[in-house]
Amino acid sequence: MKKLFLLSLVALLTSGLQAQQDGRDTIVIARDGTGKYRNIADAFDEVRAYMEYTRVIYIKNGTYKEKIVVPAWFKNVHFVGESAEKTIITYDDHANINKMGTFRTYTVKVDGNNIVFKNLTIENNAPQMGQAVALHTQGDKLVFVNCRILGNQDTIFTGGEGTSLFFRNCYIDGTTDFIFGGATAYFQDCTIHSKRNSYITAASTPKHITYGYVFNNCTLTANADIDRVHLGRPWRPYAATVFLNCQMGSHILPIGWHNWGKPDNEKTARYAEYNSIGEGAAPKARVAWSKQLPKKEADSYTIENVLGNEDWWKQ
Template identity: 50%
Template sequence: MKTALLTVCLLLLALLAAARPVAELVVAPDGSGDFRTVQAAVDAVPDHSAASAVIRIKKGIYREKLVIPARKTHVTLIGEDRDQTIITYDDHSGANGIDTYSSHSVLVQGNDFRAENLTFRNTAGRTAGQAVALHIEADRATFRNCRIVGDQDTLFLASAYTRQYFLNCHIEGTTDFIFGASTAVFDRCTIVSKKNSHITAASTPPEQPYGFVFLDCRLTADSALATNVSLGRPWRPAASVAYLRCELGPHIRPAGWDNWKNPENEKTARYAEYRSRGPGAQPARRVAWSRQLSHKEATRYTLRRIFGGPQPWQPL
């Protein structure tokens, strides 16, 4: 009886410890904080914590290949200044055995991750091929006021049935620079194309109702090299991408979408728009296999519905 009671008490103490808020950690490159690298601060966070661990990152350039492992849950990274707090690396596919999946500058595997006021960057360059700045496998990951900067394959939303939310973020790249299988919402974000290519390459599973959803975003180009850009092409046949109330610059091609040189994808890809505006919004000239949503259909694109399911999530 006493042994059982002691076991229960120890279990309760362990649960309380896991739920206890973790003191804020500070990262500063000049040594004035608790750690000089972001990775060292992440490593110091208790495993499988049920409480948020806040890591405040001072301005500076952090050249490190950062990993937030699956055991590091509820980690929050807050930068001092979005444009001057930069986590960066330069790996790319084909270098020293690296492929797309391992080319990341930052890899997020721990669920319930949050990031604010940070830049995630890959500087491999435009001719390097696939070079991921931010690779996310975590469920319930939130990014606010962040910059995600690279060239090909900038943002990899890798895992099906995971959910990510991006609010007021700046995302730029060249080819397929937002790609993967997750359900992700981009809310009031700026999406910048740097050359003629494709913005998205979704690989949404056919049974997953939502893929990438862009809400009230601004699509623009930062160079004369981007004058013929598609809204997306299907990495997998059931790719799901929707743009709602977005402002499209003149760099968006009239046809809107691309079938990745496979007409069979036209039967299965789920591509839609609702009330696009700007010079790139030409609904009458879109490919016949894409859709213009009705008002009733558009009302279904709420965070509650998109991030619903057996374990609903409300990121706000």
């Protein structure tokens, strides 16, 4: 009997460890009270620092009005929503509240590394009264799959210079500079939606970083009354942004790019396209200081080359 008990105990401990290793260690969040917690941040105390196994925070459909900071000691955590349209994390800070400034307005800030977000919405629903960040990233190797990231001015701030991000099958909208910052970010099969005549990107890629923003096989759309949108303008002189095989609506201006009122940026900004299609594709009309890539060069912008040969982005 004692031997049988010991064998059962060993089996239980082994199965528990295997569950952690297989990523089955899941915490359920539900606003309706059917999960372990009603608020997402309440689960954070259950996450061990710098885990080598995956911890899943599963979020049921509902609206979670929370201002969330994913701490730097989070690693290998997956935030998985029940559905992209109905699992909504939202807040409404903007830069003009008590002189808050841009970088405190986030709804979700991610300081940890190797973090995955799937099937959910991250939203800043502040009125159009200034900068209002929905997603602020500082961590490295962050993945967003089938997410909606919604806002107005400055929707996504990719703040960690030297960090890498991957967005796949996401819907991102905003008004001005709504994807901005210094990180390297690869956008695959995403919809990028403009809600105002303005600028989509404002990269601040450091001079020594080869890749900034890469959009591959993305679709650029806009509200019906929008007809004067630039692909980007350089927040810093060496901004790097490339559009590959993208469908561009008629809202994209023929000149494509803007120098932010600083002619010297034209000497340093790294702006390029390859195989743009649609009414907004006008390779011969683009500003002379942007580049139309030859196929051989465009082929070098693979996910592996941009983000590295590790498989962290394969989610």
